[in-house]
Amino acid sequence: MMHGRGRRAFRTCSLIALAGICAVLLGGCGSSSGSSIVLYNGQHAELTSLLVAAFEKKTGVKVQIRTNDSAVLADQIIQEGDASPADVYISENSPELIELQRRGLLAQLPRSILDRAPRGDDSPTGNWVGMALRVSSLAYDPALVPRSQLPASILDFAQPQWKGKIAVAPTDSDFPPLVGAVIAKHGEAAARTWLAGLKRNARTYQDEEAVVSAVNRGDVASGVINQYYWYRLQLELGEKAMHSALYYFSPNDAGAVVNISGAARLESSKRQKNAERFISFLVSRAGQQIIAASDDFEYPIRPDVAPNDSLPPLASIGHTSISVASLGNGELAARLIRQAGLI
16 A cells, blocks of 8 residues: 555645634644644654654653644644644645745754755745755656657646646645745746646646556546655555656756745743754654665755655756745635636
8 A cells, every 4th residue: 555645635725714624633633741742744654753752762751642744733833832742833835824824834944954055945034944955856668759749848738738648636735835836936917827738738636646556547638746755656556566767857956846845843832842852853864864875755854865766866967946935825825726616
C-alpha cells in the first residue's frame, strides 16, 4: 500500500472557514508537562514519525503528534488562538505558514535555527524555517505522448491540443501553490486564463497520488504532480511496473515551482525551549539526513545534506524559486480555482 498522506480536502475559502470541520477532527491534545511538546503535523505521517522518534531518543522529550491536512491544522490554530495546546506546527506548504504569520500566531525563531536554512527558504520575518523541498513536475506516459512533444511551460496545457491529455488534482493541497506560482509569475489575469483552459482540457482527480497512478496505468497521457509522488509509486510498484516517466518544466517556468515544507513555534507555546529544540533538530544535519534517507523523496532544506540517492541533484533539474511572500497565503489562488469551476 502506498504511504501517502491519504485523501486531502482542499480548502476553497480562507483558512478561517474550516472551523466546524477542525473542531470535529481535532480534540484535546494532551499533557502540559514540560518534558513533552504537542506537534500539529501537516507533513507525511511516516516521515514525521521517523523524525520524532530520533528526537525523542536524543533528548528524552516526548512529542505528542496530531496529524492532519496542513490547512485543517492551521485553521485549528486560528480558532484556538492563545489557548492552542500546540507548541510546534509543521506545514507541507508555505501559504499556511504565511497566513499564521500574518495573524501574529507564530513566534520569532532564534537566528541559530534560521541560519541553518538557505536564505529565502524561511519566513521573511523569521517566524518559521523550511525543512524540506519538493519540485512541481509532470508525470507522462511515453506511449501516449513523446517526450519531444512535452511543453516547456505549464501554461501550454491551456491550449486545445492538450484536451483530454492532461490530469490535475485541483482539490489537492499542493495545487493552490502551483496556481500561486502562476499568479506570481504572470499575474492574476493570466492565471484565470490558464485555469479556464485547464477546465476545458484537464481530467481531474482527487489528489496527486491518483494522478500519477492514472498516468502510469495509461488512463491519461500526462499529469501535474510534485516529483516525489512518482518516486513513491516507483518504490511501491517496482521499476518494471513503471510505465511512466518524470519531466521537469523550464527552469524559469511557474510549473517548476519549489514548494517548501516548514516548521514554526506557536507564540502561545508554554514550552518554548523544547519546542525550539525540536525545530532545531529538524534542520540539524541529523534531522536532514533522516529526511534524505527516508522513502518520502523530498529534498533536504540544507544544501550540505545530499538527497535520497534516487533523486537527481536539485541543481540538475528545472526548478523555479518563487519567494514565499510572492506565493502568499493561498487565498487568491483558492478563489480563482473555485471561480474557474475546477472544484
